[in-house]
Amino acid sequence: MSATSKTYTLNTGAKIPALGLGTWQSGPNEVEKAVEIALRKGYRHIDTALAYGNEAEVGRGIKNSGVPREEIWLTTKLDNPWHKRVSEGIDSSLKSLGVDYVDLYLMHWPSSTDPDDLKKHYPDWNFVKTWEEMQKIPSSKARNIGVSNFGIKNLEILLNDPTCKAIPAVNQIELHPNNPSPKLVAYNSSKGIHSTGYSCLGSTGSPLYKDPTLLSMAEAKGKTPQQVLLAWGLQKGWSVIPKSVNKERIEKNFELDGWDLTDEEVKKLDGLKDRFKVCGDAWLPVKVFFGDDE
Numbered sequence: 001m002s003a004t005s006k007t008y009t010l011n012t013g014a015k016i017p018a019l020g021l022g023t024w025q026s027g028p029n030e031v032e033k034a035v036e037i038a039l040r041k042g043y044r045h046i047d048t049a050l051a052y053g054n055e056a057e058v059g060r061g062i063k064n065s066g067v068p069r070e071e072i073w074l075t076t077k078l079d080n081p082w083h084k085r086v087s088e089g090i091d092s093s094l095k096s097l098g099v100d101y102v103d104l105y106l107m108h109w110p111s112s113t114d115p116d117d118l119k120k121h122y123p124d125w126n127f128v129k130t131w132e133e134m135q136k137i138p139s140s141k142a143r144n145i146g147v148s149n150f151g152i153k154n155l156e157i158l159l160n161d162p163t164c165k166a167i168p169a170v171n172q173i174e175l176h177p178n179n180p181s182p183k184l185v186a187y188n189s190s191k192g193i194h195s196t197g198y199s200c201l202g203s204t205g206s207p208l209y210k211d212p213t214l215l216s217m218a219e220a221k222g223k224t225p226q227q228v229l230l231a232w233g234l235q236k237g238w239s240v241i242p243k244s245v246n247k248e249r250i251e252k253n254f255e256l257d258g259w260d261l262t263d264e265e266v267k268k269l270d271g272l273k274d275r276f277k278v279c280g281d282a283w284l285p286v287k288v289f290f291g292d293d294e
């Protein structure tokens, strides 16, 4: 497997690099360096969001790396309280990042949150209207548009609406062996929507690192548990965006070339029974997960 050069072709024809660097919870004064280290190592895909408050640092990391902008896939996301201000949202992200365009602009959550009261959802707005606005973003600013945290129910609502002319290129969702969501991944694929797996290592303090099946598989292969988790995601057919701010770990996570998981190993990880979700919807003013992705 050559994970480092692998790309997936989106429904727009664009090619998204299979392995990217995540930046959620990458703190101030560490994410700029992390992005630079990753790009110097060979990563060509960076994932950020307005909500992470780190777009300016991410942009500086990109510049410091010396890697030409056109060689990098850059994703950012529209924050929930910005659903009525899509055009302002993209402009704000571009300005913070210090770039002319992003490769992918995602609706972060299907929740049109009232900025004056984050516990409230706008009574007169929803994600269908937000998508209507996102479709108007010129491709000179966002080459591709997509969604995140959409389950099957919400995707059905969106795709069946007459205002939905562009099928989302990507649905970025939580994917790891303890939250594999096979129905949702299959639904995405059936509609031509690429899945990107977030919290692909199980996020900070990952319970997966204690899983005996994973640990013994990694040991037998002479790989880290994190490398095995990333290989699993890539062999399942989605892109993965592991976050790290540690040079050694950023580099290790990229060392996936020249080896594979066997079909049997993939199935073993598919068969893990424990379940946990890193990002639920309890903090949102609306429910967005309906258990339809299992």
Ligand SMILES: NC(=O)C1=CN([C@@H]2O[C@H](COP(=O)(O)OP(=O)(O)OC[C@H]3O[C@@H](n4cnc5c(N)ncnc54)[C@H](OP(=O)(O)O)[C@@H]3O)[C@@H](O)[C@H]2O)C=CC1
Binding pocket: 021, 022, 023, 024, 025, 047, 048, 108, 148, 149, 172, 173, 197, 198, 199, 200, 201, 202, 203, 204, 205, 224, 226, 227, 241, 242, 243, 244, 245, 246, 249, 250, 252, 253, 278, 279
């Ligand atoms: N669309 C959405 O709503 C969401 C999107 N995301 C995106 O997905 C990315 C990845 O998800 P995230 O939740 O951050 O979690 P990940 O599953 O990527 O795990 C990150 C954690 O694992 C640690 N880690 C990374 N590599 C290693 C390693 N080789 N060995 C040991 N520990 C390691 C990191 O620590 P350290 O930095 O110290 O190495 C960090 O604590 C996010 O950063 C974000 O870009 C995430 C959540 C929701």
Ligand SMILES: O=C[C@H](O)[C@@H](O)[C@@H](O)[C@H](O)C(=O)O
Binding pocket: 024, 049, 051, 279, 280, 283
């Ligand atoms: O991308 C990251 C996540 O969506 C994150 O922003 C939300 O899940 C929320 O803020 C949380 O902390 O749970």
